[in-house]
Amino acid sequence: MIPRIALTPGEPAGIGPDITLAIAQQAWDAELVAICDPQLMQERAELLGLEVEIQVINSPLGEPSPHQPGTLKVYPINLTAPCKPGQLNPSNASYVLYTLHAAVDACIAGRCNAMVTAPVQKSVINDAGIPFSGHTELLAEDTDTHRVVMMLASKDMRVALATTHLPLRDVADAINADMLEDTLNILHRDLQSKFGLANPKIAVLGLNPHAGEGGHMGREELDIIIPVLEKLRASGMQLDGPLPADTAFNPKVLSNCDAVLAIYHDQGLPTLKYASFGEAVNVTLGLPIIRTSVDHGTALDLAGSGKADSGSLKSALQMAIDMSQSTQTS
Known part of the structure; x- marks a missing residue:
């Protein structure tokens, strides 16, 4: 064609x-x-x-x-x-x-x-x-x-975003269970339909340093992210996380996933752009x-x-x- x-x-x-x-x-x-x-x-x-x-x-x-x-x-x-x-x-x-x-x-x-x-x-x-x-x-x-997902892709990694162009002070308020579930469903579906991945594996980052460290550095992981991941895993999705953002972009994690979901813009994109600037592609999913x-x-x-x-x-x-x-x- x-x-x-x-x-x-x-x-x-x-x-x-x-x-x-x-x-x-x-x-x-x-x-x-x-x-x-x-x-x-x-x-x-x-x-x-x-x-x-x-x-x-x-x-x-x-x-x-x-x-x-x-x-x-x-x-x-x-x-x-x-x-x-x-x-x-x-x-x-x-x-x-x-x-x-x-x-x-x-x-x-x-x-x-x-x-x-x-x-x-x-x-x-x-x-x-x-x-x-x-x-x-x-x-x-x-x-x-209703909802789209921004993803940057290179030959080595794909990084999608739960939130896009928001001031940093607004990010935590924008994270809720419905939006995170919608985002993961869109990412999973488009990895299947537009990238030909039958059963994609997605690594999900936490919002807070050390992915909240058991609630000592924020409760978004305990109250929102983990329950959503457990619900979607029960439906058959392959999801890893929430992972600390400072250690997620390593060869072992990346080799075992088809995409990474970052919670906000500058959490996920600096790493991808450092590794692939001039070769990465911005894809709008959903x-x-x-x-x-x-x-x-x-x-x-x-x-x-x-x-x-x-x-x-x-x-x-x-x-x-x-x-x-x-x-x-x-």
């Missing part, structure tokens, strides 16, 4: 357009459709010295065909204001969101099999007066999904569509310089292709 993949280049002043153009230089067993401003892509290609034929299309329809190097199909959405590499402009915040909404719509309608997103700049979207906490939350709202993304930010200082590394976007695209094909054949 040749899938059709919607690409959103993200913040126009960042490296998203650069790395989108970079991956367009090679062959892919998928049809790539960038949802963005075609003039932006043409101007950035000229700045980078890349020969890319921009092919404007009215809608991604018909039978997908493999991507041809040196071309890029673009479903056009125009910038709100002119864009210079490295210079944020809040006027283009709405443009960034329009590209994301269009990609979601294309996937829900079946015109595309998956969406792959380059980085956005959360601060400039909020500076424009638009409340925005991240891709993950927007995609959940656009697809009417959605009715497939969405992958890069593991890095907009790198405004590199935009238009030709020095941006497209490795994470390549990995995200390949994972989206693999997941699309797996879903179609399962």
